[in-house]
Amino acid sequence: MTTSTLLHTRETLRLCTAGSVDDGKSTLVGRLLHDTRSVLADTLASVERTSADRGFNGLDLSLLVDGLRAEREQGITIDVAYRYFATDRRTFILADTPGHVQYTRNTVTGVSTSQVVVLLVDARHGVVEQTRRHLTVAALLGVRTVLLAVNKIDLVDWSEDVFREIETEFRALADAVGVDDAHVIPVSALLGDNVVEPSLHLPWYTGPTILELLESIEVHRGRAHDLGFRLPIQYVIREHASDYRGYAGRIDAGSLTVGDTVRLPEGRTSTVTHIDTADGAVETAAAGDSVVLRLADDIDLIRGDLIAGADHPQPVRSFDATVVGLSDRPLRPGAPVKVRYGTSLVRGRVTSVDRVLDIDGLSDDIAPADCGLNDIAHVRIDVAADLPVEPYAARGAVGSFLLIDQATGDTLAAGLVGHRLR
Template sequence: MTAQTDTLAPVSALAHDLAEELTTNRALLRFATAGSVDDGKSTLVGRLLHDSKSVLSDQLDSVERTSAARGLDTPDLSLLVDGLRAEREQGITIDVAYRYFATPARTFILADTPGHVQYTRNTVTGASTVDLVVILVDARTGVVAQTRRHAAVAALLGVPHLLLAVNKIDLVDYDEAVFDRIAADFDVYARDLGIGEVTAIPISALHGDNVVTRSERIGWYDGPSVLEHLENVELDSDHKAQGELRFPVQYVIRPRSDELPDYRGYAGRVAAGTVRPGDEVVVLPSGRRSRVAAVDTADGTVDLAAAGDSVTLLLDDDVDLSRGDLIVGPGQTPEPVTSFAVTVTQLAEKPLLPNARVLLRYGTTLTRALVTSIDGRLDIDALRFTPAPDSLALNDIARITVRTADPLPVEDYRPGGAVGSLLLIDPADGASLAAGMVGDRVAALHPERHAAAPEETTPAEEDWL
């Protein structure tokens, strides 16, 4: 056993060093793929994994055997990511698949979203925390309704970077005019969405043209490959750490021990901003002010915590705090309100009706709420809200007004979901009904298209609140 332990020790140390290098020395890019059915999204993801040497040998062997059994001359790389197709064949709910790979330049987390229109809700889930979205289009069909829908979702979520991959360029004889027309059509729509810059790349995921390496068969294109763009796109990794502190309290820690008789810590995850010992903070909804005495972690006390860090805050004063309360910076303090507008994407097949009783989760707060009105549904082509429907159906993007039983310190949605994101829940079975962003996101993109606010209505069932 000693000899075996001695043999394994260098391997363990090497694995530790490699893990440390991947997590500390390389920037992390989160990105999502989106596209219509049969645009070649699975093949693109498979090609990225294969050509960047991020596929294990046994996985590749399995793909080669399956491809040969189907009579194919070359491996079908879409099989590397076809777990979603297997789920569809079994009638299982199709969800977002997350894949991880790395190159010498960066590490990547890929949210692989299904392409069918009925799964647009999953595109919302997959794109909600990413830095970049890759939207695929078929060179033979160009920009279609689902392309516009995915671009609109990315814009509403505030995704900072968009990459248009014009796939199957080989099936139009690598025609530059076809690529230019599709890129121009998409660019017009992107400008209407308020998206400042779109990178368009002609690719053939099947043959590997411009996916990982640049293609000699597309001599008229002198830009980067898809992977080169992913490795070099500028990241605003600190955007959540900017601005005022937002710290939703998840749990109050009161250990019963002689060593820490007076310990009272407020545990949670920093949603936005930074926090240090000595910082002045405001506790919501009470509005009381205090100062941070210490910032504790599982590894001990630290001098700074930033967005994304899970920590425990200790305050100078004995403040009455519980799960669902919010600790914020002293500057722009959100005012707790009970009625506000929300832009939602319908997640459930069950229709969402006006005056519906729901549970609303905002941060760590869970409260009763009423959908007091449905104010309009988004027209993907016109990029404005159309007259209010009678109800919201699956995948509808709409503006609604909600009224809550408890005052909530809500504020307009920020890209990346640092603040302003919420969930509507069916109180009967706990199912998610809709994902929401506080405020009118379409108005934020296009103030000139903002429709007049609906007249105030009285909830039909006040007893719910």
């Protein structure tokens, strides 16, 4: 088997790292890249020079990830940095996300496309607010597998007692928010213990390294193919000379075959006569495919309309949701917004902010005044036009939306229809 063939047969796992400032996220990612030999020689030479200039004893592996000048100057990660590496078993797409609380919105971006989240804590500090916040975000976005790396275990003399205390607290927290596949590993990213190679300093730990776990856990794809067919229309293609009318879009969920009956807005139905793609006509298409559908009936549909299977969701004018605040401008009851759902963009209003989740585990804020930046809140939203929303499922294949400032076009919050944390 050639190298090219091998690359095409390996599964790809999308993951992200998250944690508090100085927990060692970038160093952990750098260690993964370095120890899997995924760093080009000239890049490694540049890191060696920069490390020496900064007086670092050895390689400062965080420089492999913190690519922005502002990040290097501050010694922190301030943006989502994507890196790619591979082993003989899998290829990986990794997002290193910021640790500062004010960059939680960036973390939401990284987690939203990941199948696995790797959280880090400093063994000296244990589980902190950002650990709870990031675990809550992972649960909210439907991530089933979370790995906690208890980093800097060397700075607590490789203590099993310290590790077990953190492990117990984290597993209880994961269970409380609904993460059912939690793993905890003691590591030293700086020294390389239990990242790629097993540690010689931790005889009491007999579990897998981080890389061994990433190579073996099941790749959760969200099961979008198992849902009913959904295609939000992005563009209507008309060609008057040939009387061609097609409805273009990306299939969000389910699958479709020529001859299938589809349901349209206002209770109408039609039959699929053709499925066109950039590579020509096909008989069947599924979630993730970009297609142009042709129907048996001449029906006036527009951008934002939904073509669906037999379980076409009922349009509503009001719905409950959970949102994550992404803007300095807080969401307040009565605030006018635009709601971006699929390819639809409709006017709406936040009618109530019912609850803001307490990340510290004290008491939730019931009926708060607003939902601020980085808050996770349960809200109710009214819309000015019928919107076929449905409960969030399959990692956002359906049920996700954005709230947008009507005046500026800024994104205020990301939301999940009908989703509630425990």
